[in-house]
Amino acid sequence: MNRTLYTLLFHLGLPILAIRLWLRARKAPAYARRIRERFGFGLPPMQQGGIWVHAVSVGESIAAAPMIRELLKRYPQQAITVTCMTPTGSERILALFAHEPRIQHCYLPYDLPWASARFLDHLQPRLAVIMETELWPNHIHQCARRGIPVALANGRLSQRSARGYARFAGLTRPMLAELSLLAIQTEAEAERFRQLGARPECVQVTGSIKFDLTIDPALVARAGALRSQWQAGSRPIWIAASTHEGEDEVILNAHRQLLATHSDALLILVPRHPERFNSVFSLCAQQGFATARRSLEQPVDAQVSVLLGDTMGELLFLYALADITFVGGSLVANGGHNLLEPAALAKPVLSGPHLFNFLEIAAMLRSAGALQEVDDADGLATAVQRLIELPRDAAKMGTAGVAVMKANQGALERLLAGLARLV
Template sequence: MNRTLYTALFYLGLPLVAIRLWLRSRKAPAYAKRIGERFSYGMPSLQPGGIWVHAVSVGESIAAAPMIRALLQRYPQLPITVTCMTPTGSERIHALFGDEPRIQHCYLPYDVPCAAARFLDRAQPKLAVIMETELWPNHIHQCAKRGIPVALANGRLSERSARGYGRFSKLTAPMLAEMSFFAVQTEAEAQRFRDLGARPETVEVTGSIKFDLTIDPQLLQRANALRGQWQALERPVWIAASTHEGEDAVVLDAHRRLLTNYPNALLILVPRHPERFNSVFELCQREGFATVRRSTGANVEAHTSVLLGDTMGELLFLYALADSAFVGGSLVPNGGHNL
């Protein structure tokens, strides 16, 4: 499949994309908003001529933060346009950079030539930086047509994903050849990009950018102070974070067993997707756990058994509150999450 066939199929699939947005908006109403941006219409005013960074969702936005801050320092005269694809990613970008006047944000339009062209005509970036593996053939081709170099940052490519890309070599190889630089995490991934068509001189192993994340030295102090406010300094506290549907019941069952030996144990339960906050809270109540929602700001009392982490941008702080942690995604066929 070449890019022409890919584009035709994408256009034909747009009604399905619309249906998917509608279905997702039933659980997460934010998906029904800013739809025009997904086609390069109704976009916010963008100052042209800067650097464009694409981070598909929350995890990539957090990983990109040190790089974006470094770009702000190194190029003080340039605006930086940060795009994503999800409402949660958008919220995270606003939380990270909402006070920075040189950061401008919008959704990345879908990968059809007309939408990609309109976006680039508005942003006119001098450089495009894509986080991890969010590669869109038409966006990359439109950049190449305009002479805009495209770099992949924190690149990763599993063996399984490489096989998937390899099945569409007529689409993948020209796309990778049009890119200017690949900063990838490991040599194995570097070789996979080369095998798929990336020019060898453009591929470099740089390690994972996630290790460049700087943690606020006050974080543990604030967490300790809050536990003191809860009179929970001596309570065993554990967190189950980024859980998916089907995992919460298992976690709560484990917590019930834990309470047999540690009756004062506290569980911090953090669903990965905001649209599940209400249903998980109802599950905790049905299972008979005294539950406090973090979003209410209410104190955790001695009888509280579960704290539901239903806020955005606080996960690092919630981890700091806990003595031990379980990272979700591995109790269902999802593949787990990067620790």
């Protein structure tokens, strides 16, 4: 497949795209809003000539935030435009930069040549920065036609994804060759990009900027104050975060087993996607768990056994509330989520076996003794119980995680140095 055929198929698929938007809007009404932006129409007024950063959704927006803040400091005359593809990503961007007048925001239009051209002509950026692996052939080509350098920041590419890209070499190879900088997390991933067609002189191993996460002491203090308010200073609290469909039942099963030996244990359950908040709450109720909703600020007393984390932008704070953490998207074949956030808080980290999106990071944490993988509800319950009953082991895992974080910091500075050469 080449870009011409890809573009033709994209146009033919627009009715399917419309149906998909409609179906998503039934669960999350925000998908029905700002649809014109997705085609490059109705874009808000914007200062031209700045830096454009694309972060597809919530996770990438949070990962990009330290980089964006540094760009604001280093280029005080430049506006920074941050785009995404999802309503939750949009909400997070607006919340993260609510008090920064130089941040501009809209949805990134679909990867159609005319929509991309309309967007770029409206914005006229000096530099485009794409977070992780959100690669769109027409957007990248339209930038190349206008002489706009494109950088891939914090790039990652699993073997599975590389095989998928390789099947469409006629599309992938020219696209990667048009990138001016590929700042990649590991050497193994960098080599995959080179094999797929990236120019070797443009590929740089910078590490993961997620290691450069810094924890605000005020956040930890606020979490401690809330635990005191709950009168839960010594109550065992564990969190299952970023869960996907098919995982919640397993986690609730594990929690039920845990309650047999630690009847006062509290589970903080945080679904990955907000459209699942209500269904997961119903699941908790159906299974007989006394459940409070974080969004309603309901009291968490001794009778509550599950707190549903149904808010956006609070995950780090919810991790800080817990003694033991489980990172979801890993009991099902989703590839896992960011293991470094709980590690940065010195929490012991548990996950399922499906971590193909974070193989190198998982290997580092596992090797250091900061990560334990489990396969099912029995294994999860056993692991959580052990860490409750052996707090020294839990503390040792937490300390090991912080050590891994500190040993791998510096990626953000290396990335910013690479971007400085392109601005």
